[in-house]
Amino acid sequence: MSRFDICKLLGIKYPIFQGAMAWIADASLAGAVSNAGGLGIIAAGNAPADVVREEIKKVKELTDKPFGVNIMLLSPFVDDIVKLVCDEGVKVVTTGAGNPSRHVEAFNNAGIVLIPVVPSVAAAKRMEKLGAKAVIAEGMESGGHIGKLTTMALVPQVVDAVNIPVLAAGGIADERGMAAAFMLGADGVQIGTRFLVAKECTVHRNYKERILKAKDIDTTITGQITGHPVRVIKNKLTRAFDAAEKEEMGKQTPDMERFDNLGRGALQKAVKEGDIEFGSVMSGQIAGLVNKEQSCREILDEIMTGFNKLVK
Numbered sequence: 001m002s003r004f005d006i007c008k009l010l011g012i013k014y015p016i017f018q019g020a021m022a023w024i025a026d027a028s029l030a031g032a033v034s035n036a037g038g039l040g041i042i043a044a045g046n047a048p049a050d051v052v053r054e055e056i057k058k059v060k061e062l063t064d065k066p067f068g069v070n071i072m073l074l075s076p077f078v079d080d081i082v083k084l085v086c087d088e089g090v091k092v093v094t095t096g097a098g099n100p101s102r103h104v105e106a107f108n109n110a111g112i113v114l115i116p117v118v119p120s121v122a123a124a125k126r127m128e129k130l131g132a133k134a135v136i137a138e139g140m141e142s143g144g145h146i147g148k149l150t151t152m153a154l155v156p157q158v159v160d161a162v163n164i165p166v167l168a169a170g171g172i173a174d175e176r177g178m179a180a181a182f183m184l185g186a187d188g189v190q191i192g193t194r195f196l197v198a199k200e201c202t203v204h205r206n207y208k209e210r211i212l213k214a215k216d217i218d219t220t221i222t223g224q225i226t227g228h229p230v231r232v233i234k235n236k237l238t239r240a241f242d243a244a245e246k247e248e249m250g251k252q253t254p255d256m257e258r259f260d261n262l263g264r265g266a267l268q269k270a271v272k273e274g275d276i277e278f279g280s281v282m283s284g285q286i287a288g289l290v291n292k293e294q295s296c297r298e299i300l301d302e303i304m305t306g307f308n309k310l311v312k
Contacts, residue, residue, distance in 0.1 A: 006134065006165045006187045010092060010113065011066045013037030014304050016178075017136070017167060019192025020070030020298075021095060021144065021282070022046070024203050027055045031062030032200035032296035037304075039095060042066040049080035056088050068089045068115075073098025086110035094136060096146065104130050116168070119147025124158045124166070127186040132164065136190050139170030143193055143231050143284040145219070146170075152184070159185030173286040175306025182311065189301075193284040199295045206274035208282060214287035225249060226259050233281035237266060 002227045004016050018029065018039040022045035030040030033057040034195025042059060044052045052069065059067050059242050069085050071078060084105045085093055093107060100107075107114045108131065117136040124135045137158040139151025147154075151170040159166050169190035175259040195201060197208045210233055214260035222227045222241040225248060232238055240262055248254035263280065293304070 006167075007274070009045060009133065009165075010039060012039050014189030014300055015167075016300060016303065017068070017188065017190040018189050018195050019095070019142075019169065020068075021192055021196070022072070023267050024196065024201065025070070026202060027058035027062060029053075029198060029201045029296070030067050031059045032198065033195065033300070034059070034065040034067045035065045036295075036297035036300045037068060038296075038300050039068055041070050041092075041189060042086075043070045043072075044075065044077075044081050046073055046075050046077070048077045048103065048173065049084045052081055052205060053084055053088070054089065060177060068092035068094055070094045071103075072096055073100060073169045078103075082106055085112065099126070101130050107115075115167070116160065116236070119149065120154070121157050121161045124162050128162045128164050133168060134165040134171050134187070135162065136167045138190070138242065139168075140231070141171030141285040142169055143219070143282040143287075146229055146231050151181070155184040155186055156182060168294060171284060171286050175303050175310055177286070178303060179193070179310040182307075190222060193287050194290050194299060196283070197290055197293045198299060199293060203271050204274035206276050206291065207270055210276045210281055211283055211287050211290055212293065214289035214290070216285070219283055219285050223259060223263065225254060226256060230263075230282065230308050231284065233276070233283050233287070235279075236277045237262070242279075297308075 006168045014037040018033040018040050020041045020043040022043045025043035030042045033040035042055045069090050071081050092113045094115045113133045116127045117138050127135050139154050140146040155168045165187035165270035167188040167190050168186035172189050173194040178189050196211050220234050220238050223230050225245050238257045269275045270281045
């Protein structure tokens with residue numbers, strides 16, 4: 001399947017997905033990306049069904065183009081969200097943080113295209129067996145919760161292992177990254193960090209400015225001791241995590257509640273309140289390449305124009 005086939009499958013113009021960033025990927029951003037030719041995605045995160053229903057309603061008012069909803073499978077409201085997307089006629093669902101197997105029948109009955117995010121070849125093969133129509137192979141360069149493999153290493157191995165389309169994610173923000181992903185065998189890409197500074201993104205201004213000013217070495221990984229590592233911009237919160245990890249690693253039984261307390265509400269603090277020192281400023285390593293604020297249409301048109309020139 002080529003990029004043109006995946007566009008045909010989903011009814012989109014460009015083989016570009018907007019990353020499902022919790023607290024950030026709302027109707028405003030998703031609608032703008034879909035209108036510009038990509039696949040806009042609402043991030044359900046840990047939100048209850050009523051909140052997600054309102055975002056779906058808003059995005060339907062903003063665009064008549066296809067859009068998706070990302071379901072975090074560890075959410076306490078996951079069953080409600082699954083029923084919601086089926087009832088609302090959502091065309092595409094991406095999933096993360098778990099196995100969507102028990103929901104596949106519901107998605108199939110509703111005619112929903114299931115595209116899970118995977119961090120490994122084994123996960124990609126499992127998703128193909130479940131009936132996923134494609135997978136998003138996400139490398140550890142991405143922002144937020146990450147796996148252990150880089151995009152460069154992960155994507156070609158997943159491409160060789162499955163017979164369904166593969167989208168590459170992690171460390172992609174321009175036409176060069178997209179072209180590289182296609183050379184590795186990808187059929188499309190998912191982009192997160194660059195859309196953080198889109199004009200239609202409603203994240204706090206302080207958050208946007210921090211991304212725009214970021215250098216190549218400004219991200220770090222927190223929470224590795226917990227088994228749920230997260231890539232974020234360095235700040236006072238990350239330094240507190242580093243100090244806690246050093247102390248707890250020397251103990252026979254580390255205090256995991258300590259890390260829960262440090263991280264509780266930190267993303268909301270950054271996204272909504274603009275606290276970029278004690279908030280969790282999730283960002284991919286590619287932030288150092290993101291240096292201008294544009295509309296979603298400008299971002300997508302610029303990437304696709306450059307991509308088409310490169311692949312010629």
